[in-house]
Amino acid sequence: MSKAADNTIKKKKVKTVPIWMGILVFLVAFGAGAASKFAITPKWTKDYSVQWSDELGTLKTDLPYGEGEANKFDLYLPKDNTKEAYGLAVYLHAGGFTSGDKIGDREMLSWLCSKGYVAAGINYTLRTETNNASVLTQSDEIKAAIPQVIAAAREAGYPIDKMTIAGGSAGHALAMIYAYRDAGDAPVPVVFTFGGVGPSCFYKEDWDNYGLDQNTEESDLAAAGLFSAMLGEMIPVEEIKDGSYIQRMKPISAAAYITPDAPPTVVAYGTHDRVQPFKASLRLKAALEENHVDFKYIEFPHSGHGLQNDDALSRQWMAAIEEYLDKYMPVK
Amino acid sequence: MTLMQKRLLILLIVAVIAFVLGRLAVRAVMNLLLGGTLFGGNFL
Numbered sequence: 001m002s003k004a005a006d007n008t009i010k011k012k013k014v015k016t017v018p019i020w021m022g023i024l025v026f027l028v029a030f031g032a033g034a035a036s037k038f039a040i041t042p043k044w045t046k047d048y049s050v051q052w053s054d055e056l057g058t059l060k061t062d063l064p065y066g067e068g069e070a071n072k073f074d075l076y077l078p079k080d081n082t083k084e085a086y087g088l089a090v091y092l093h094a095g096g097f098t099s100g101d102k103i104g105d106r107e108m109l110s111w112l113c114s115k116g117y118v119a120a121g122i123n124y125t126l127r128t129e130t131n132n133a134s135v136l137t138q139s140d141e142i143k144a145a146i147p148q149v150i151a152a153a154r155e156a157g158y159p160i161d162k163m164t165i166a167g168g169s170a171g172h173a174l175a176m177i178y179a180y181r182d183a184g185d186a187p188v189p190v191v192f193t194f195g196g197v198g199p200s201c202f203y204k205e206d207w208d209n210y211g212l213d214q215n216t217e218e219s220d221l222a223a224a225g226l227f228s229a230m231l232g233e234m235i236p237v238e239e240i241k242d243g244s245y246i247q248r249m250k251p252i253s254a255a256a257y258i259t260p261d262a263p264p265t266v267v268a269y270g271t272h273d274r275v276q277p278f279k280a281s282l283r284l285k286a287a288l289e290e291n292h293v294d295f296k297y298i299e300f301p302h303s304g305h306g307l308q309n310d311d312a313l314s315r316q317w318m319a320a321i322e323e324y325l326d327k328y329m330p331v332k
Numbered sequence: 333m334t335l336m337q338k339r340l341l342i343l344l345i346v347a348v349i350a351f352v353l354g355r356l357a358v359r360a361v362m363n364l365l366l367g368g369t370l371f372g373g374n375f376l
Contacts, residue, residue: 017339022346029347033354209367274367302374304367309359311374 042311048318050110055079057113060156065122065148071141073122073149074102076113077158085161087329088150088188089117092142092171096275097135097230098127100170116331118158120149124174127229134232135170135252139177146178147187164192164263164329166321169276169305172198172267176254176284179263191328194321196268197305199276200255202227204240206279255280258287265295266324268317270303270310296320352376 052059060075078086089112093100102109102121112119124141127133150160163186167175172195178186179193204212204223212223224237227249239245250256265288269281281297288295298317302309307317333341355376363370 017342021343025343025347026350029350030354030357033351034358035354036351037355037358270367272363272367272369274365300373302369302372304363304365306362306366306368308362308366309368309373313373 042315044315044318048111049107050114052076052106052110052113056110058156060152063148063152065145066141068125068141070123070125071145072102073120073145073152074109075149075152075156076109076119076121077153077156078113078116078118080116081157083332084159085332086116086118086153086158087191087331088153088160088163089119089325089329090146090149090163090165090175091119091121092165092167092174093121093123094167094169094171095126097133097138097170097173100126105168105171115325117325117329118153118160120153122149132232135173135177135230136232139174139181139252142174142178143182143185150187160188162189162191162329164194164325165190166194167198168195169197172196173200173252173254174198176200177252177257179265180254180257180259181251183263190263192264192266192324194266194324196307196317197270197273197276198254198267199280200284201253201280202230202249203246203280203283206277206283208279209274209277255284255287258284258291258293260291260293262288262291262293264324264328265293266298266317266320267295268298268300268307268313270300270305270307272302272304275305296324 057079058077060077062072063075065071065073091105091108091112093102093104102123105121109119109121122142122145124138125131125133153160165175165178175193175195176198179190183190207213210222210226212219220237220240223240224235227245228235231249231252235245235248239248267284269278271278285297298313298320300307300310300313307314356370360370362368
């Protein structure tokens with residue numbers, strides 16, 4: 001090799017960044033970027049996420065409301081116990097009806113308590129491979145729990161005169177069932193309900209996220225299996241084919257119970273939801289409109305089940321919840 | 333621009349691209365599980 005060529009190679013080597021350094025920087029920055037997705041949250045979320053402390057009030061945990069192992073609730077009692085009456089805010093946990101725990105909503109429940117409400121997180125029997133728990137039995141457990149939650153609050157010196165019920169995903173479905181199906185039996189008026197991404201009805205054509213809309217033997221069998229598990233009763237595939245399953249599913253179809261007397265509602269759904277059907281939420285919206293219920297339906301056009309890609313709309317959603325709480329369950 | 337400045341600039345560009353890709357990767361995984369679009373809505 002000539003001297004001139006050797007010098008050129010050396011010059012080139014000197015001018016480039018060592019490849020290992022480039023890879024290292026890439027990996028570190030990639031990891032930092034990924035971590036930042038979880039670590040950095042919009043400032044406004046702090047307004048709705050409160051860490052529990054004794055300064056907020058009293059927290060009573062695992063109060064029983066039934067015989068089942070999961071039949072327990074937590075009661076968040078605000079510091080000020082001098083009022084004549086309090087609003088109760090119930091928040092039901094998510095988890096696909098098969099997992100989750102009330103402790104996962106501690107920040108939300110603490111926020112509600114910090115606003116002056118008695119707040120309650122209620123556990124319900126989760127479906128497993130060995131029990132026959134279903135959306136129906138879970139909704140019945142919630143119905144049985146509410147009078148006991150109110151009684152426990154009263155015993156603690158916090159009489160309840162109205163309530164709201166809310167939740168996320170599966171918890172939202174159960175909250176809507178209580179608000180629209182069971183509110184007439186509630187010990188106090190249910191004045192508001194809110195939540196996100198809860199399935200509100202079971203038309204197979206809506207459940208395209210699981211392919212139940214295909215109208216094939218296989219899809220009808222899948223629909224029969226899924227809906228039977230959710231209802232806790234066997235639905236034959238013939239009922240899926242002839243459409244009579246709709247009536248069978250009514251006890252857990254919150255949207256089917258909406259009347260002009262339904263409580264005011266704030267809900268949020270993701271257009272691209274893969275876990276529960278977005279199309280079902282359009283039926284919910286239509287039912288609320290037809291019955292002239294005071295409601296806000298917020299669609300997250302870039303998000304799925306986690307409502308994870310539309311922070312600006314999340315802010316609007318929480319603001320709407322706060323607005324409706326102040327309007328229908330003001331803290332006196 | 334000195335040699336050192338050029339090197340740092342290249343590394344900075346690599347870091348910014350990697351940071352953005354890291355965020356996009358998390359969003360892609362979340363979208364795969366929950367549904368959602370890769371772009372639009374939140375910044376990155």
